[in-house]
Amino acid sequence: MRLIRQIQELNYEYIILDLGAGTSFTALDFFLTADTGILNVLPEPTSIENVYRFIKSVFFRSFKKIARAPEVREIIKIAMDEKNERGIRTPHDLIEHVETLDKTAGQRLKDAVNAFSPKLIVNQVRSKDDIALGFSMRSSCSKYFGIKIHYTGYIEYDDAVWKATKKRRPLFLEYPSCSASRSIEKILSNLLKKEEINFDLVLRP
Amino acid sequence: MKRFTDQNYYELLDIPYDATQAQVESAHALAWKTYGPGSLTAYPLFSTEEQVLLLKKIDDACLVLRDIPRRKEYNESLTQADSSMIPRMKETKSSPPRLSPEEILKTEGITGAALSKVRELRGLTLSEIADKTRISVTYLICIEKEQFEKFPPDTYLRSYFTQYVRALSLDPKQVEDYLNAYDRWKEKKESSRRSGI
Numbered sequence: 001m002r003l004i005r006q007i008q009e010l011n012y013e014y015i016i017l018d019l020g021a022g023t024s025f026t027a028l029d030f031f032l033t034a035d036t037g038i039l040n041v042l043p044e045p046t047s048i049e050n051v052y053r054f055i056k057s058v059f060f061r062s063f064k065k066i067a068r069a070p071e072v073r074e075i076i077k078i079a080m081d082e083k084n085e086r087g088i089r090t091p092h093d094l095i096e097h098v099e100t101l102d103k104t105a106g107q108r109l110k111d112a113v114n115a116f117s118p119k120l121i122v123n124q125v126r127s128k129d130d131i132a133l134g135f136s137m138r139s140s141c142s143k144y145f146g147i148k149i150h151y152t153g154y155i156e157y158d159d160a161v162w163k164a165t166k167k168r169r170p171l172f173l174e175y176p177s178c179s180a181s182r183s184i185e186k187i188l189s190n191l192l193k194k195e196e197i198n199f200d201l202v203l204r205p
Numbered sequence: 206m207k208r209f210t211d212q213n214y215y216e217l218l219d220i221p222y223d224a225t226q227a228q229v230e231s232a233h234a235l236a237w238k239t240y241g242p243g244s245l246t247a248y249p250l251f252s253t254e255e256q257v258l259l260l261k262k263i264d265d266a267c268l269v270l271r272d273i274p275r276r277k278e279y280n281e282s283l284t285q286a287d288s289s290m291i292p293r294m295k296e297t298k299s300s301p302p303r304l305s306p307e308e309i310l311k312t313e314g315i316t317g318a319a320l321s322k323v324r325e326l327r328g329l330t331l332s333e334i335a336d337k338t339r340i341s342v343t344y345l346i347c348i349e350k351e352q353f354e355k356f357p358p359d360t361y362l363r364s365y366f367t368q369y370v371r372a373l374s375l376d377p378k379q380v381e382d383y384l385n386a387y388d389r390w391k392e393k394k395e396s397s398r399r400s401g402i
Contacts, residue, residue, distance in 0.1 A: 045245050052249045092208050129238075136239035136246040139219055143209045143259070144250040199231060 004033050021050055023057040032062055036191070037118040038152070041137065043130040048137065055118070055145060059091060062112050072098050072105045091145050116147045121187060122154040130154070135199055151197045153187035155180055209259055213283060214266035217259075222280070222294040227308040229270045236263045306375060315382035317351040323373050324349075338368040345369060353390045362387075 003026075007015060017034065019027045031037045037058075041051045060080050067073045075097050079088040088094050091113065099106030122134045134151040141149045158180035164171040172181055190196065207216065215222055218232040240247045240256045240263075247256050269275045284290045304312070306323040313319040324334070331349075335342045347355045348369055356362055366384060367377045 043245070048245055049249045090208075132235065132238055133246060135235055136244065139235065139239050140246050140250055142219065143212075146207075199235070 001029070004029060008033070021054070023054055025061065028058050028061040031058055031118075032065075039118050039120050039149075040123050041120065041133070042124050043122060043126070043133050048133075051120075051137070052141075055141065055147075058118075059113075059116070059145065059147075062116070063094070063109055066108050066112055067098070067105055069102055069105060071101050075101065113146050117150060118147075119150045119152040119191065121152055124157040125154045125183075126157045131197075134197065150194075152190045152195075153183065153197055155183040155187070209262070214270055214279065217263050217266045218270070224270075225304055225308060226271065226273075227304065227311065229267060233263065233267045236260065306373070307379075310375075310379065315380045315386075317349040317383070320370075320373065320380070320383070321349040323375065327373055329372070334369060334372045337372050338365075340365050340368060351386075353387055356387070 007017075017030055019030055039051050039054065041047050060076060063076050064073060067076055075088070076094065079094040079097075088097055095106055095109050095113075098109055120134055120137060122130060125131055131154050134154060138149045138151050141147055156179045158175075158178050160175040160178035161171055161180050164174040167174060171178070172184070175181060209217065215224070218224075218229065218236065220228050220232045224232070237260065238244060240251070240259050244256075251259065269279050280294055284294060304326075306326060309319050309322050309326070313322070324331075331342045331345050334340070334345055343355075344357060344365055346352070348366060357365065363384070370377050370380050
């Protein structure tokens with residue numbers, strides 16, 4: 001927490017933290033305190049599963065921070081164990097359980113859910129189906145977690161990326177007009193304007 | 206934050222209450238991609254039974270929302286059950302939802318009538334387009350009414366058509382079908398002329 005506070009006190013316009021795929025408490029806390037949390041996913045089962053796992057971990061981490069009463073914290077701990085015997089499978093179950101114990105805590109958890117809106121980027125897109133993945137994940141997260149994910153953009157698969165890496169040069173400087181660079185510019189624009197990918201424009205048959 | 210079993214048809218499809226019919230269809234297609242067999246995004250969160258149930262509910266939702274009178278009835282039932290819905294659903298009660306140019310062209314095909322509707326959607330009159338493109342209003346009317354027999358010679362037609370389409374802020378490639386239809390009409394005319402009909 002001290003590190004987070006010190007980062008917040010730094011005098012820069014933009015601070016970007018690359019957290020990697022881990023779910024350590026540090027990573028989760030950084031994600032929660034950031035003004036904007038961005039999730040990256042590849043159009044592959046393992047990556048999708050990792051992102052969901054990360055979201056679940058962030059969720060429960062934020063719930064634990066909100067809950068004060070020991071019984072509520074206990075329920076959250078039980079819920080995090082997927083094989084738990086109380087049948088607490090989804091965030092809905094958890095919030096319902098908590099509400100029976102402590103209505104105020106339940107409401108605060110609901111407020112936390114409503115406030116949580118990370119951005120999603122799909123990386124290494126090769127087809128329209130890959131692009132559609134972002135919308136599918138947005139829908140699944142909405143129905144399972146009750147959260148609203150913003151589908152900020154996608155990056156087309158591009159050989160220029162590994163070529164730039166091999167040259168040990170930044171992509172934007174080495175290949176500024178390759179499709180990956182252009183995709184990233186679009187994402188940047190969406191982030192600044194707080195916009196999302198438009199389903200109708202992108203996935204028209 | 207509702208379980209999907211408690212969501213109304215619009216919430217299930219994740220569409221606004223004033224969604225167009227095209228948006229309903231797109232949402233339906235996306236739902237099958239998301240929760241249907243072969244999906245990569247649903248299995249980590251939902252069991253197979255839940256996915257099947259969700260798809261069934263989404264299909265039911267689509268059946269109603271696709272059908273305009275049934276959709277209207279459903280909207281009324283929502284507001285009757287919960288009056289706080291009324292402000293949220295206001296748009297569906299007033300004028301029919303505005304289609305985008307793409308939706309117009311998709312539902313009506315690339316016809317002169319559809320192009321005319323796109324022009325009206327853009328708020329442009331024929332004389333405004335005539336001024337902008339220097340194409341006479343007569344020819345613009347021919348394009349919109351598909352009066353192929355009155356079209357200018359081929360050398361001008363493509364250029365006129367492309368300029369007209371650009372004035373509507375459309376991509377000429379999107380509307381090539383119109384010129385294909387004209388080519389087919391011409392061929393038919395040629396072949397019937399040759400066989401002396």
